[in-house]
Amino acid sequence: MKNFLAAIGVSFLLTNGANAVTFEFANGADLLTPTWVATNSFSKGGISGTVTAHAAAGSGVVSWGGPGIGVYTGGPDDTRVDGMGGDEWLTFSFDTAVRLISVHMRSLGPGDDWDVYVDGTKIADESTQNNFFFGNVIATSFTIRADDPGADVSESDDFFIFRMRVAPAPVPLPATGILLIGGLGGLGLLRRKKKRA
């Protein structure tokens, strides 16, 4: 019975206690490759994955500095994620499904906003919410995109991403319940076998 109670405790931990992990990107803090590369990676608190730079105008690298990470396509390009000369975006992909909590942008000015995609589907257009909260959706990737230079170039999107918060995806309750029931049945079988022996 003690084991059974312990099992219940563990299942509650798995379903409710999955701790959020905060990734910090100022100066590339939580990036594993210490240079500007097209795809960088991260691993912390049991959550790992990659962040990849994209640019409509061609290829880019994940740039980083004091404020956070951006996209750099070379030459005079701003090192932030920006919409000048074509959209730029950063895609975060996780090795296993996670609960998306929030992402925080920096170096904001007039007209700065972002399009947000979760697993390839756009969930927000021209959002200025910062932190941007994902609503605890379970997913394996998200994208933050800059666009729309508009008539006034000084008001084009340009920002760094400097923090994200995610958590391990919760274990579905039905599956946990089946495991518990299976465990109980197993205990019963063991007892019966012992009695026969």
Ligand SMILES: [Ca+2]
């Ligand atoms: Ca840029």
Ligand SMILES: [Ca+2]
């Ligand atoms: Ca847009």
Ligand SMILES: [Ca+2]
């Ligand atoms: Ca925009």
